[in-house]
Amino acid sequence: MVRLLRPFGRAVTYTRWLHLFMAVVWPAMWIFLDEQWAVVSVVPLAAAGLLPAMRVVEGVQARLLLTGHRPDDAGTDILVAPAVAWSDRGRLVVWLEARLLLGSCVAMATVQLPLLAVDLATVADGGRQGPGSYVRLGDGHWWYALLSPLPLVLLAAVVVGSGTAVTWLARRLLGPSPAERLAALEERTDQLLERTRIARELHDSIGHALTVAVVQAGAARTANRPEFTDRALTAIEETGRAALEDLERVLGVLRETERPLKARPTLADADRLLESARASGAKVDAEVTGPVETLPGPVSREGYRILQEALTNVLRHAGAVPARVRVAVADEALTLEVCNALPDGRADPGRGSGLRGIRERAALLGGRAHTGPDDAGDWQVRVELPTG
Structure with a gap:
């Protein structure tokens, strides 16, 4: 009833x-x-x-x-x-x-x-x-x-x-109608893809800044030398400022503000990443061949984030070890390679969301990524992105 x-x-x-x-x-x-x-x-x-x-x-x-x-x-x-x-x-x-x-x-x-x-x-x-x-x-x-x-x-x-x-x-x-449902589904897919991209941006930028800060602070405490401490604080300040710029840009996208947004960093700004890694104690041997400045915008921006995440993994999982960075720009592809020694004979320096993000970035641009030990026993991140 x-x-x-x-x-x-x-x-x-x-x-x-x-x-x-x-x-x-x-x-x-x-x-x-x-x-x-x-x-x-x-x-x-x-x-x-x-x-x-x-x-x-x-x-x-x-x-x-x-x-x-x-x-x-x-x-x-x-x-x-x-x-x-x-x-x-x-x-x-x-x-x-x-x-x-x-x-x-x-x-x-x-x-x-x-x-x-x-x-x-x-x-x-x-x-x-x-x-x-x-x-x-x-x-x-x-x-x-x-x-x-x-x-x-x-x-x-x-x-x-x-x-x-x-x-x-x-x-x-x-x-x-079916056509309207399909349009709504495509819009929802675009929103999810944009959210995923923003999540990767924050992970790579903020994760890199925090990793550098932790490594620099630990090294400064161990060294216990004023001049080294000054260099460490300078590196932390510069990395933190760059991360704040990335965070402000991402928040501007989320808020849909009318203010002009700062441009996303590209591979032309890779020197900033390399210097940050060197300041953290890593011995980075970098080689760049080809006209990096002529790369298409999406390829150059995603290449920067891939390089950033690869160097972050070096500092986070391997520490101050020698690392080799190779960036080669050809007519049809961009090849980006980061190799570093594995400390204590470890064969796998982590399988977190960073490596998955590298593979996802490469796949979205029609490229491919390989992460794992190479023939010499070093850890290697190798990414190939088409430029056409």
């Missing part, structure tokens, strides 16, 4: 009822002229459904009255957007006519069923049936009184059932 009565405690049950009554306002205006005009009124209603903005009006009503959501709520099945394709306009016409038909039936039941309940009770008591009822009753019988609650029960079922039916129709006729 509680389950049957539960819908009548929800406001949306009555707003759906009101939504169906609103559909009858248009033909009711024509009834005052002539009942035949009420039938003809479906023609201009169908013509209105061909207007693109009509779906905005119907979508707002449906969201507010049928689902209880605000028009600007996301994640609902009912769109609040103009109908662009003719198939969407056709679905809107079907929706308007179906809502009119269902609303007329519900309005009729709302008026007639309570009248029928009153007539049953009146006739059972020996009275006469009122003139407004469409259901004519025979001679009075006492058992009519037992039937008088049934029209009210039927009315309650009509209210709940019609509300559920019109909501089901709205989700299918006012909801997104």
